[in-house]
Amino acid sequence: MFIDTHAHLQDALKIRLDEVIQNAKLNNVQKIICASYDLSSSYDAVNISTKYEGVFVAIGVHPENCEEYNDEIEQKLEKLCENKKVIAIGEIGLDYHYTKQNKDVQKQVFIRQIKLADRLNLPVVIHTRDAIGDTLEIVEKYKQYFRHGGVFHCFHGSIEVLNKIIKLGFYVSYGGAITFSNANSLREVVKATPVERLLTETDCPYMAPVPLRGTENEPKNIPIIAQKISEIKNIEINNLEKILEENTKKIYKI
Numbered sequence: 673m674f675i676d677t678h679a680h681l682q683d684a685l686k687i688r689l690d691e692v693i694q695n696a697k698l699n700n701v702q703k704i705i706c707a708s709y710d711l712s713s714s715y716d717a718v719n720i721s722t723k724y725e726g727v728f729v730a731i732g733v734h735p736e737n738c739e740e741y742n743d744e745i746e747q748k749l750e751k752l753c754e755n756k757k758v759i760a761i762g763e764i765g766l767d768y769h770y771t772k773q774n775k776d777v778q779k780q781v782f783i784r785q786i787k788l789a790d791r792l793n794l795p796v797v798i799h800t801r802d803a804i805g806d807t808l809e810i811v812e813k814y815k816q817y818f819r820h821g822g823v824f825h826c827f828h829g830s831i832e833v834l835n836k837i838i839k840l841g842f843y844v845s846y847g848g849a850i851t852f853s854n855a856n857s858l859r860e861v862v863k864a865t866p867v868e869r870l871l872t873e874t875d876c877p878y879m880a881p882v883p884l885r886g887t888e889n890e891p892k893n894i895p896i897i898a899q900k901i902s903e904i905k906n907i908e909i910n911n912l913e914k915i916l917e918e919n920t921k922k923i924y925k926i
């Protein structure tokens with residue numbers, strides 16, 4: 673089976689979720705991890721997972737929403753983790769693309785959720801954008817809190833950064849961006865990623881792969897991304913499918 677390890681089913685796709693899940697199954701995408709970005713999307717994701725057997729959940733507060741994070745929200749997240757479908761904390765991290773004004777808050781909230789994941793015995797899903805230096809500094813400094821591992825989602829860093837996060841034990845997830853015509857350097861990074869650390873994701877509804885760019889992305893597109901990885905790494909697709917499934921099982925226990 674194929675697995676979408678990072679999908680946002682809470683918003684645009686929510687209005688036609690039966691169809692989206694059915695499309696995924698028809699394309700052999702049997703498991704989907706629904707990633708959250710604030711408290712409300714975390715509740716939403718858990719609700720969706722109770723309705724669809726193959727849907728699992730990552731809950732957490734994205735750096736863009738870091739200002740809302742407080743003790744009360746943390747307690748609510750902790751309570752939500754009693755649900756067996758919650759298998760990770762994410763997406764969390766640093767994003768300086770839209771604002772650099774609240775770097776300290778972003779860092780604090782990132783670190784708090786790293787510690788939360790450790791307390792709850794869960795892996796973390798890391799989002800980093802225009803902030804790789806500070807992200808690396810934090811994951812290196814707090815590496816004792818990653819007993820249950822973590823994933824850099826939608827990775828687009830350099831080979832040098834890749835080597836550092838691989839050494840720290842992280843998994844690396846790739847999405848539709850690896851199919852884009854201007855993504856040669858990213859494909860070199862995929863090529864350099866050890867196969868036992870690879871994961872696939874859509875990050876839907878964004879980032880539809882070629883040749884579907886401009887359409888609403890869905891978990892059903894995972895085989896297109898896997899096919900691209902199979903070409904880049906020169907691994908036969910059926911073999912890669914098994915490896916990706918095994919990797920997902922190891923990090924997310926699903």
Ligand code: NI
Pocket residue numbers: 678680707763875
């Ligand atoms: Ni995402």
